[in-house]
Amino acid sequence: MTHAPAQLDTITQSLTSLIPGGVRANMQIVVTEQQPQGPSHTWTGTVDGLALRLSTALTDPGAAAGSPLARAEDAKRRRDLAGEIGALMDGGAQLEAAPxxxxxxxxxxxxTYGAVGPYPAYGETYVIEAADAEPFLSMRLLHHSPNLPVEILATTGxxxxxxxxxxxxxxxxxAGAEHITLVRDGAVIPHQAPGR
Incomplete structure (x- = not known):
């Protein structure tokens, strides 16, 4: 896969320009989701980390080409509303059909994440845990590949x-099913339900 350094630079510059005169190394990006009837979720990262994540999603066909979100985005670019909704609905049905x-x-x-330009392929491992209140669950980062560049470290977890x-x-x-491996009770569960 070829990397698009100009695209990564454009994204980085666009994010940095959100604060005129800002110093990129001193910036943090915070994304917060506040649910109307529930807890908030927050992600914090660097400009370089978010730029890399966006560039990866746009240039790495292995990272998300088969993902429901990527299929929906493709349909959206084609101005195919039925295809966009269909991709999301199909993605939800496939998730619920997973064994x-x-x-x-x-x-x-x-x-798993594919290599992008100078950045290596890597992986992250999470554990699912019971949350304080049912039916909620938590997903906690256990480990990621070692020796990752700082730009990738900013997006881990x-x-x-x-x-x-x-x-x-x-x-x-x-990410799509092909990039997710689930282990339950010591056994790897296949991505696809039987007969698919």
Whole structure:
């Protein structure tokens, strides 16, 4: 896969320009989701880390080409509303048809990411845990590949959540099934349901 350094530079400059005269090395990006009837979720990272994540999603066909979100974005670019909705609905149905669905406490989840330009392929391992209140679950980062560049380190743990009814929905929709491995009770559960 070829890397698009101009694209990465454009994204980095666009994010940095959000604060005129700002110093990129001193900036942090905070994304917060406040649910109307539930807890908030927050992700914090660097400009370089977010730029790399965006560039990867745009240039690495292996990272998300088969993901429901990538298919929906492709349909959106084509101005195909039915295709966009269909991709998201199909993604939800595929998630619910996964042989390990729903996730449960004790599940180990490994997510892989393809190499992008000078950045190596790597992986992250999470554990699903019971949250304080049912039916919520938490997904906590256990480990990631060692010796990662600082730009990638800034994005590790991005799928960790404290309380969620379906903690694997976001990685499923963004990364796609082919990049997720789930281990339950010591056994790897296949990506596809039998007969698919």
């Amino acid at each position: 390990w669905y729903p996730a449960r406490p004790g599940d180990i989840v490994h997510i 991005c799928y960790a959540v404290d309380e969620d009814t379906d903690p694997l929905m976001e990685p499923w929709f963004e």
